[in-house]
Amino acid sequence: MKSYLNFLLIVVFLSCEKEPFKINNLNGNILIMGHGGMGVSSPYPMNTFESIMHCINLGTHGTEIDIQMTKDGVLVAYHDKELSSKTNKCGLVNDLYWSDLKSAYYTSVPHLNYSILSLEQLFSNIDNLHEHKFIFDCKLYSNNDSLIFYNSFIDSFREIISSYSLQNNVYFESQNSEFLIKLKEDNPEYKLFIYPPSFEIGLELALNLELFGITISTDQISTDQIEIAHSNNLFVSIWNINSKNENIAAINKSPDCIQTDKVKHLVNLLE
Amino acid sequence: MKILLSVILLCFCFTANAQIESVGKKNLLFIEFLGAAGYGSINYELLLKKIKKIKLSARIGLSSHKLKDFQNEFNPDIIVPISINTYYGNNHHIEFGLGQVFTSIIYADKVNYEPARRNNLSTNFSIGYRFQKEVPGTICKIAYSPIIQNNSIFTHWFSIAVGQFFK
Numbered sequence: 001m002k003s004y005l006n007f008l009l010i011v012v013f014l015s016c017e018k019e020p021f022k023i024n025n026l027n028g029n030i031l032i033m034g035h036g037g038m039g040v041s042s043p044y045p046m047n048t049f050e051s052i053m054h055c056i057n058l059g060t061h062g063t064e065i066d067i068q069m070t071k072d073g074v075l076v077a078y079h080d081k082e083l084s085s086k087t088n089k090c091g092l093v094n095d096l097y098w099s100d101l102k103s104a105y106y107t108s109v110p111h112l113n114y115s116i117l118s119l120e121q122l123f124s125n126i127d128n129l130h131e132h133k134f135i136f137d138c139k140l141y142s143n144n145d146s147l148i149f150y151n152s153f154i155d156s157f158r159e160i161i162s163s164y165s166l167q168n169n170v171y172f173e174s175q176n177s178e179f180l181i182k183l184k185e186d187n188p189e190y191k192l193f194i195y196p197p198s199f200e201i202g203l204e205l206a207l208n209l210e211l212f213g214i215t216i217s218t219d220q221i222s223t224d225q226i227e228i229a230h231s232n233n234l235f236v237s238i239w240n241i242n243s244k245n246e247n248i249a250a251i252n253k254s255p256d257c258i259q260t261d262k263v264k265h266l267v268n269l270l271e
Numbered sequence: 272m273k274i275l276l277s278v279i280l281l282c283f284c285f286t287a288n289a290q291i292e293s294v295g296k297k298n299l300l301f302i303e304f305l306g307a308a309g310y311g312s313i314n315y316e317l318l319l320k321k322i323k324k325i326k327l328s329a330r331i332g333l334s335s336h337k338l339k340d341f342q343n344e345f346n347p348d349i350i351v352p353i354s355i356n357t358y359y360g361n362n363h364h365i366e367f368g369l370g371q372v373f374t375s376i377i378y379a380d381k382v383n384y385e386p387a388r389r390n391n392l393s394t395n396f397s398i399g400y401r402f403q404k405e406v407p408g409t410i411c412k413i414a415y416s417p418i419i420q421n422n423s424i425f426t427h428w429f430s431i432a433v434g435q436f437f438k
Contacts, residue, residue, distance in 0.1 A: 043310075053342070107426065112420050
């Protein structure tokens, strides 16, 4: 009886052990990134200092951040096109000066009173900055001439990346291939991801423009398609991962990077 | 401040009324989803006065959005909704409530970006339906309960509550 119980105990113990994931990608491991920090369902609003720092302090490699530019060229972290959707200000980020925007606060319940963050504020307040990765999702909302706007946006990126020596720590993603071309012209070393409407379009654009990779919703890419991207030496970053089960499914696809809304769970799975 | 004074005045009107029936101690414990505290709260309500079909109660709740701050240290947010509610009916009631929500939330300090507690008061009111029998038992209510953030920004919001009424 005793030996039977011991056997049962060993079986239970072994069945509780984590089965390691078989990861077959270009990194050898998966970059664990937050989605705007702690993701869409967090008590923190996305892209705020609190959300990004909580994500980093949980042991991720870094986070994706939605980036927009003010009228005076300050890069800020904000997702929506209209400020009025989540804050006490109106219009586009690009319609306002940073001096106006830094007093803005979130008004969407339950995310009340959080401030809009500039990249300068973020980078100047992170310890061990160079241990972290940042994916800049470039939100190109502007009422101005697109060419002038793109150039100004790229100038602002160049300035902040060089002032914090972040060349090896940042990735860029955009739906706009024209903007990606301009970024590549400015610095061929930038790691650029196309954010396409479908995998097929993304693959074609990434190969034609010689980009670093494809960033795409997990619903729009299969394991086989990720393998195709890898066989073309393209990195794959996937997002729209909102639950624990989706974290597991995402890992099993072996992408190079996961931008998750369930940060803590993904860290626990892959640590 | 005006709203606080209005709440106090409302209480005073009720207590000063000569026709008030004695209600004894009637208590209510309920869980509110969404509502004044944002995501939800646990609440205690005391029935204060009753005038025929009109009842007056005071409510205090407790909630927290998160227990750890952004540095992953234990440092909970504290949210305390308080309100005065008046409702009319026998079992099925129309309810109106007015109150304040005290919030003590951890934000990044604007100078050194360390976690810092910031205290705020927001006004909330509610108008809705409440099912509550005269005898102890289960209650439920549903209400439109907008939040007036920093007493200036109006946000549409709703609440659903279930609880237990007991003597």
